[in-house]
Amino acid sequence: MAERRLQKAIDTLKESGVRITPQRHAVLDYLMNSPIHPTADDIYKALEGKFPNMSVATVYNNLRVLRENGLVRELTYGDASSRFECSFTEHYHIICEDCGKIVDFHYPSLDEVESLAEKITGFDVSHHRMEVYGTCSDCKQK
Ligand SMILES: [Zn+2]
Ligand SMILES: [Zn+2]
Numbered sequence: 001m002a003e004r005r006l007q008k009a010i011d012t013l014k015e016s017g018v019r020i021t022p023q024r025h026a027v028l029d030y031l032m033n034s035p036i037h038p039t040a041d042d043i044y045k046a047l048e049g050k051f052p053n054m055s056v057a058t059v060y061n062n063l064r065v066l067r068e069n070g071l072v073r074e075l076t077y078g079d080a081s082s083r084f085e086c087s088f089t090e091h092y093h094i095i096c097e098d099c100g101k102i103v104d105f106h107y108p109s110l111d112e113v114e115s116l117a118e119k120i121t122g123f124d125v126s127h128h129r130m131e132v133y134g135t136c137s138d139c140k141q142k
Helices: 002-015 022-032 040-047 056-068 111-121
Strands: 073-077 080-085 092-096 102-105 131-134
Touching (some): 040 080, 056 073
């Protein structure tokens, strides 16, 4: 299942004429199998053993290419480092205020908020984001 998803993503890149370097392949593979919404630094640390010549800049560059091709979503949180994920099924995030962990949860998309906001403000709404904050079960035990 995960293999098929990876292959499909690679086909998408090939169709857009993007070269599949071993690093690019590894970054994509890592992201697809990581539930932690890693930062570029996390990805770098996870892969540097395999690619001793790779720099953090290479990771950023690969993430940018993947994002531009719609394969990776970047999550920004104010001044904190961006986090990245490959999942495109609609979902929301709950974030631990102690350790920064981000966990996915599913809830019917809050479409009515968008149409209400449109009606009240006259904006054309493009999307919304909602985050829930708290203390994760690991941190609660400390
Ligand atoms: Zn935590
Ligand atoms: Zn997520």
